[in-house]
Amino acid sequence: MKALVYTGTQELIYRDEKNPTEVDGESILKVYASGICGSDMHAYHGHDERRVPPLIIGHEVSGQVQNRKFKDKDVVLNPLITCGKCNYCINGREHLCPQRVILGMNRPIERQGVFAEYVATPDQNIYEIPDGLDKNEAPVAEPTAVSLHAVLIGEQSLKKPLSECRTLVQGAGAIGLLCALILSKIKGNKDIIISDPNKLRLNECSKYVDAKFVSPDSKDIDNNGFDIVFDTVGLEISRQQAIEVVKPGGSIIHIGLTQPTGPFNFRKMTLQEVSVIGTYCYTNKDFAQTLEILSNKDIGPLDWIEFRDLKNGANAFKEIHNGSCIAPKIILLP
Ligand SMILES: [Zn+2]
Ligand SMILES: [Zn+2]
DSSP states (O other): OEEEEEEETTEEEEEEOOOOOOOTTEEEEEEEEEEOOHHHHHHHTTOOTTOOSSEEOOOEEEEEEOSGGGTTOEEEEOOEEOOSSSHHHHTTOGGGOTTOEESSBOSSSOBOOSSBSEEEEEGGGEEEOOTTSOTTTGGGHHHHHHHHHHHHHHHHHOSSOGGGOEEEEEOOSHHHHHHHHIIIIISOOOEEEEEOSOHHHHHHHTTTSOSEEEOTTOTTSOTTOEEEEEESSOOHHHHHHHHHHEEEEEEEEEOOOSOOOOOOOHHHHHHTTOEEEEOOSOOHHHHHHHHHHHHTTTTOOOTTEEEEEGGGHHHHHHHHHHTOOOOSEEEEEO
Protein backbone atom coordinates (compact mmCIF):
# COMPACT_ATOMS: atom_id res chain seq x y z
CA MET A 1 0.00 0.00 0.00
CA LYS A 2 0.96 3.66 -0.28
CA ALA A 3 1.48 5.61 2.91
CA LEU A 4 2.75 8.98 4.06
CA VAL A 5 5.65 8.05 6.33
CA TYR A 6 7.27 10.28 8.94
CA THR A 7 10.96 9.59 8.28
CA GLY A 8 12.71 12.34 10.26
CA THR A 9 12.26 15.82 11.72
CA GLN A 10 10.12 17.83 9.28
CA GLU A 11 10.32 15.05 6.72
CA LEU A 12 7.45 12.98 5.34
CA ILE A 13 7.76 10.63 2.37
CA TYR A 14 4.90 9.13 0.36
CA ARG A 15 6.08 5.59 -0.37
CA ASP A 16 5.24 1.87 -0.50
CA GLU A 17 4.74 0.20 2.87
CA LYS A 18 3.64 -3.28 3.94
CA ASN A 19 -0.14 -3.75 4.25
CA PRO A 20 -1.36 -4.33 7.81
CA THR A 21 -1.72 -8.02 8.68
CA GLU A 22 -4.89 -9.69 9.95
CA VAL A 23 -4.90 -10.25 13.70
CA ASP A 24 -7.53 -11.87 15.94
CA GLY A 25 -9.90 -9.27 17.42
CA GLU A 26 -8.87 -6.67 14.88
CA SER A 27 -10.25 -5.38 11.59
CA ILE A 28 -8.61 -3.77 8.60
CA LEU A 29 -9.96 -0.53 7.17
CA LYS A 30 -9.58 0.82 3.68
CA VAL A 31 -9.07 4.48 4.53
CA TYR A 32 -11.54 7.03 3.15
CA ALA A 33 -10.03 10.06 4.81
CA SER A 34 -7.54 11.03 7.52
CA GLY A 35 -7.15 14.33 9.36
CA ILE A 36 -3.94 16.14 10.29
CA CYS A 37 -3.90 16.87 14.03
CA GLY A 38 -1.82 19.29 16.11
CA SER A 39 -0.19 16.26 17.72
CA ASP A 40 0.91 15.03 14.27
CA MET A 41 2.58 18.43 13.83
CA HIS A 42 4.24 17.95 17.21
CA ALA A 43 5.68 14.63 16.00
CA TYR A 44 6.69 16.21 12.68
CA HIS A 45 8.77 18.73 14.60
CA GLY A 46 10.54 15.86 16.37
CA HIS A 47 9.07 16.75 19.77
CA ASP A 48 7.17 13.57 20.60
CA GLU A 49 9.02 10.72 22.25
CA ARG A 50 6.02 8.42 21.60
CA ARG A 51 6.38 8.87 17.82
CA VAL A 52 9.83 7.87 16.58
CA PRO A 53 10.63 7.76 12.83
CA PRO A 54 10.14 5.85 10.62
CA LEU A 55 6.42 5.69 11.40
CA ILE A 56 3.08 6.15 9.65
CA ILE A 57 1.52 8.85 11.85
CA GLY A 58 -2.10 10.06 11.97
CA HIS A 59 -5.07 8.93 14.08
CA GLU A 60 -8.17 10.78 12.82
CA VAL A 61 -9.74 8.41 10.31
CA SER A 62 -12.77 7.05 8.52
CA GLY A 63 -12.87 4.06 6.23
CA GLN A 64 -14.58 0.91 5.06
CA VAL A 65 -13.97 -2.32 6.97
CA GLN A 66 -12.47 -5.01 4.72
CA ASN A 67 -12.80 -8.16 6.79
CA ARG A 68 -14.48 -9.98 9.71
CA LYS A 69 -17.63 -8.96 11.52
CA PHE A 70 -17.91 -5.32 10.39
CA LYS A 71 -17.03 -6.13 6.76
CA ASP A 72 -18.25 -3.47 4.26
CA LYS A 73 -19.38 -1.07 6.98
CA ASP A 74 -18.46 2.62 6.73
CA VAL A 75 -16.85 3.50 10.02
CA VAL A 76 -14.91 6.07 11.98
CA LEU A 77 -12.35 5.08 14.60
CA ASN A 78 -11.92 6.11 18.17
CA PRO A 79 -8.12 5.89 17.90
CA LEU A 80 -7.52 5.57 21.63
CA ILE A 81 -6.81 1.92 22.35
CA THR A 82 -7.26 0.88 25.99
CA CYS A 83 -7.13 -2.37 27.97
CA GLY A 84 -10.85 -2.56 28.82
CA LYS A 85 -10.08 -4.25 32.15
CA CYS A 86 -8.43 -1.79 34.54
CA ASN A 87 -10.19 0.41 37.06
CA TYR A 88 -10.23 3.39 34.72
CA CYS A 89 -11.62 1.36 31.82
CA ILE A 90 -14.43 -0.21 33.81
CA ASN A 91 -15.39 3.12 35.41
CA GLY A 92 -15.86 5.07 32.17
CA ARG A 93 -12.51 6.86 32.22
CA GLU A 94 -10.89 4.73 29.52
CA HIS A 95 -8.77 7.66 28.37
CA LEU A 96 -6.73 7.40 31.58
CA CYS A 97 -5.98 3.68 31.15
CA PRO A 98 -2.31 3.10 32.02
CA GLN A 99 -2.03 0.93 28.92
CA ARG A 100 -3.56 3.45 26.51
CA VAL A 101 -2.03 3.88 23.07
CA ILE A 102 -3.13 5.91 20.09
CA LEU A 103 -2.91 4.87 16.47
CA GLY A 104 0.16 6.37 14.83
CA MET A 105 2.59 5.82 17.71
CA ASN A 106 5.40 3.35 18.20
CA ARG A 107 6.38 3.86 21.85
CA PRO A 108 5.85 1.97 24.12
CA ILE A 109 4.27 -0.37 21.55
CA GLU A 110 3.86 -0.01 17.82
CA ARG A 111 0.55 1.00 16.22
CA GLN A 112 0.92 2.26 12.67
CA GLY A 113 -1.20 5.32 11.88
CA VAL A 114 -3.79 6.31 9.34
CA PHE A 115 -1.98 8.34 6.66
CA ALA A 116 -2.12 5.23 4.49
CA GLU A 117 -4.42 3.25 2.24
CA TYR A 118 -5.10 0.66 4.95
CA VAL A 119 -4.96 0.55 8.73
CA ALA A 120 -5.58 -2.16 11.35
CA THR A 121 -7.68 -1.47 14.46
CA PRO A 122 -9.05 -3.37 17.44
CA ASP A 123 -12.77 -4.06 16.87
CA GLN A 124 -13.80 -2.16 20.01
CA ASN A 125 -12.53 1.10 18.48
CA ILE A 126 -14.90 0.90 15.51
CA TYR A 127 -17.99 3.17 15.33
CA GLU A 128 -20.39 3.17 12.40
CA ILE A 129 -20.62 6.53 10.63
CA PRO A 130 -24.08 7.86 11.51
CA ASP A 131 -26.55 9.27 8.97
CA GLY A 132 -25.93 12.94 8.34
CA LEU A 133 -22.14 12.70 8.65
CA ASP A 134 -20.20 12.62 5.39
CA LYS A 135 -17.66 9.79 5.22
CA ASN A 136 -14.83 12.11 4.22
CA GLU A 137 -15.67 14.59 6.98
CA ALA A 138 -16.04 11.87 9.62
CA PRO A 139 -12.38 12.00 10.84
CA VAL A 140 -13.29 15.33 12.44
CA ALA A 141 -15.13 13.28 15.08
CA GLU A 142 -11.81 12.80 16.89
CA PRO A 143 -10.90 16.47 17.52
CA THR A 144 -14.60 17.19 18.14
CA ALA A 145 -14.57 14.57 20.90
CA VAL A 146 -11.43 16.16 22.39
CA SER A 147 -13.22 19.51 22.42
CA LEU A 148 -16.50 18.15 23.79
CA HIS A 149 -14.62 16.43 26.62
CA ALA A 150 -12.85 19.71 27.48
CA VAL A 151 -16.10 21.70 27.44
CA LEU A 152 -17.87 19.12 29.63
CA ILE A 153 -15.02 19.11 32.16
CA GLY A 154 -15.08 22.90 32.18
CA GLU A 155 -18.85 22.92 32.69
CA GLN A 156 -18.59 20.57 35.69
CA SER A 157 -15.95 22.76 37.31
CA LEU A 158 -18.00 25.98 37.26
CA LYS A 159 -20.54 27.25 39.75
CA LYS A 160 -22.73 28.76 37.04
CA PRO A 161 -24.03 27.66 33.63
CA LEU A 162 -21.73 28.08 30.63
CA SER A 163 -24.45 30.20 29.00
CA GLU A 164 -23.76 32.90 31.64
CA CYS A 165 -19.98 32.78 31.34
CA ARG A 166 -17.49 35.13 29.75
CA THR A 167 -15.12 32.80 27.94
CA LEU A 168 -11.65 33.03 26.42
CA VAL A 169 -10.48 30.42 23.92
CA GLN A 170 -6.74 30.68 23.27
CA GLY A 171 -5.83 29.38 19.82
CA ALA A 172 -7.86 29.38 16.59
CA GLY A 173 -6.87 25.91 15.39
CA ALA A 174 -9.28 22.99 15.08
CA ILE A 175 -9.59 22.45 18.85
CA GLY A 176 -10.13 26.17 19.52
CA LEU A 177 -12.75 26.45 16.80
CA LEU A 178 -14.50 23.25 17.91
CA CYS A 179 -14.54 24.30 21.58
CA ALA A 180 -16.07 27.63 20.55
CA LEU A 181 -18.65 25.94 18.29
CA ILE A 182 -19.72 23.57 21.07
CA LEU A 183 -19.83 26.40 23.63
CA SER A 184 -21.79 28.69 21.34
CA LYS A 185 -24.13 26.35 19.48
CA ILE A 186 -24.74 23.66 22.11
CA LYS A 187 -24.12 25.35 25.47
CA GLY A 188 -25.64 28.74 24.58
CA ASN A 189 -22.49 30.66 25.50
CA LYS A 190 -22.72 33.99 23.69
CA ASP A 191 -19.78 35.84 25.26
CA ILE A 192 -16.71 34.22 23.70
CA ILE A 193 -13.37 35.72 22.73
CA ILE A 194 -10.99 33.68 20.56
CA SER A 195 -7.34 34.75 20.45
CA ASP A 196 -4.60 33.81 18.00
CA PRO A 197 -1.53 35.64 16.65
CA ASN A 198 -2.37 34.52 13.09
CA LYS A 199 -4.82 37.07 11.61
CA LEU A 200 -5.60 34.87 8.62
CA ARG A 201 -6.70 32.07 10.90
CA LEU A 202 -8.84 34.38 13.02
CA ASN A 203 -10.47 35.69 9.89
CA GLU A 204 -11.18 32.17 8.64
CA CYS A 205 -12.68 31.01 11.97
CA SER A 206 -14.81 34.16 12.18
CA LYS A 207 -16.89 32.80 9.28
CA TYR A 208 -18.13 29.86 11.33
CA VAL A 209 -18.64 30.83 14.95
CA ASP A 210 -20.28 33.70 16.79
CA ALA A 211 -17.40 35.14 18.85
CA LYS A 212 -15.01 38.07 19.01
CA PHE A 213 -11.65 37.42 17.33
CA VAL A 214 -8.56 39.15 18.67
CA SER A 215 -4.78 39.00 18.85
CA PRO A 216 -3.39 37.56 22.14
CA ASP A 217 -2.16 41.05 23.15
CA SER A 218 -5.55 42.70 22.62
CA LYS A 219 -6.97 45.00 25.34
CA ASP A 220 -10.15 42.90 25.17
CA ILE A 221 -8.29 40.22 27.10
CA ASP A 222 -8.45 41.91 30.48
CA ASN A 223 -7.09 40.71 33.80
CA ASN A 224 -9.61 38.90 36.04
CA GLY A 225 -12.07 39.09 33.13
CA PHE A 226 -13.03 35.52 32.24
CA ASP A 227 -15.04 32.85 34.05
CA ILE A 228 -13.36 30.17 32.00
CA VAL A 229 -10.29 30.00 29.77
CA PHE A 230 -9.61 27.18 27.30
CA ASP A 231 -5.88 26.98 26.58
CA THR A 232 -5.71 25.00 23.33
CA VAL A 233 -2.14 26.24 22.79
CA GLY A 234 -0.23 24.98 25.81
CA LEU A 235 2.67 27.42 25.68
CA GLU A 236 4.28 28.90 28.78
CA ILE A 237 3.08 32.31 27.60
CA SER A 238 -0.53 31.18 27.02
CA ARG A 239 -0.69 29.60 30.49
CA GLN A 240 0.72 32.75 32.08
CA GLN A 241 -1.93 34.80 30.31
CA ALA A 242 -4.67 32.33 31.26
CA ILE A 243 -3.96 32.64 34.98
CA GLU A 244 -3.83 36.46 34.85
CA VAL A 245 -7.10 36.84 32.93
CA VAL A 246 -9.22 34.23 34.68
CA LYS A 247 -11.69 35.57 37.28
CA PRO A 248 -11.37 34.60 40.96
CA GLY A 249 -13.10 31.22 41.34
CA GLY A 250 -12.86 30.60 37.60
CA SER A 251 -11.46 27.69 35.63
CA ILE A 252 -8.60 27.12 33.21
CA ILE A 253 -9.04 24.12 30.97
CA HIS A 254 -5.62 23.14 29.68
CA ILE A 255 -5.66 21.16 26.43
CA GLY A 256 -2.57 22.25 24.46
CA LEU A 257 0.62 20.21 24.62
CA THR A 258 3.18 22.56 23.10
CA GLN A 259 5.46 23.28 26.08
CA PRO A 260 5.44 20.84 29.00
CA THR A 261 6.72 23.11 31.77
CA GLY A 262 7.35 26.73 32.75
CA PRO A 263 6.65 29.33 35.43
CA PHE A 264 3.02 29.91 36.42
CA ASN A 265 1.29 32.16 38.96
CA PHE A 266 0.44 29.48 41.52
CA ARG A 267 -0.10 32.25 44.09
CA LYS A 268 -3.09 33.61 42.20
CA MET A 269 -4.32 30.09 41.54
CA THR A 270 -4.32 29.45 45.30
CA LEU A 271 -5.49 32.80 46.69
CA GLN A 272 -8.26 33.12 44.09
CA GLU A 273 -9.29 29.46 44.05
CA VAL A 274 -8.77 29.05 40.33
CA SER A 275 -9.33 25.51 39.05
CA VAL A 276 -6.61 24.50 36.61
CA ILE A 277 -7.64 21.30 34.89
CA GLY A 278 -5.75 19.25 32.34
CA THR A 279 -7.87 17.39 29.80
CA TYR A 280 -6.80 14.64 27.44
CA CYS A 281 -8.75 12.93 24.66
CA TYR A 282 -12.24 11.77 25.58
CA THR A 283 -14.13 8.89 27.13
CA ASN A 284 -15.96 6.33 24.97
CA LYS A 285 -19.17 8.06 26.05
CA ASP A 286 -17.87 11.43 24.80
CA PHE A 287 -16.96 9.82 21.48
CA ALA A 288 -20.46 8.36 21.04
CA GLN A 289 -22.04 11.71 21.99
CA THR A 290 -19.80 13.45 19.45
CA LEU A 291 -21.13 11.24 16.65
CA GLU A 292 -24.66 12.21 17.67
CA ILE A 293 -23.71 15.91 17.61
CA LEU A 294 -22.17 15.60 14.14
CA SER A 295 -25.05 13.51 12.84
CA ASN A 296 -27.56 16.15 14.01
CA LYS A 297 -25.35 18.95 12.64
CA ASP A 298 -25.54 20.61 16.06
CA ILE A 299 -22.29 22.52 15.44
CA GLY A 300 -23.32 23.55 11.93
CA PRO A 301 -21.80 22.65 8.58
CA LEU A 302 -18.21 21.41 8.50
CA ASP A 303 -17.22 23.50 5.50
CA TRP A 304 -14.12 24.82 7.33
CA ILE A 305 -12.42 21.50 6.49
CA GLU A 306 -10.01 21.57 3.56
CA PHE A 307 -9.30 18.39 1.57
CA ARG A 308 -5.94 17.46 0.04
CA ASP A 309 -4.50 14.36 -1.61
CA LEU A 310 -2.58 12.04 0.70
CA LYS A 311 0.24 11.86 -1.82
CA ASN A 312 0.78 15.62 -1.39
CA GLY A 313 0.44 15.40 2.40
CA ALA A 314 4.03 16.52 2.99
CA ASN A 315 3.16 19.92 1.46
CA ALA A 316 0.18 20.28 3.76
CA PHE A 317 2.46 19.72 6.77
CA LYS A 318 4.87 22.34 5.42
CA GLU A 319 2.09 24.89 4.97
CA ILE A 320 0.72 24.29 8.46
CA HIS A 321 4.26 24.63 9.79
CA ASN A 322 4.98 27.96 8.09
CA GLY A 323 1.53 29.40 8.88
CA SER A 324 0.43 29.81 5.26
CA CYS A 325 -2.36 27.25 5.67
CA ILE A 326 -5.38 28.91 7.23
CA ALA A 327 -7.89 26.04 7.21
CA PRO A 328 -8.55 24.92 10.81
CA LYS A 329 -8.48 21.29 9.63
CA ILE A 330 -6.87 19.54 6.67
CA ILE A 331 -8.13 16.09 5.75
CA LEU A 332 -6.08 13.89 3.42
CA LEU A 333 -7.69 11.60 0.85
CA PRO A 334 -5.77 8.54 -0.38
ZN1 LIG B 1 -6.27 14.46 16.86
ZN1 LIG C 1 -7.49 0.08 31.00
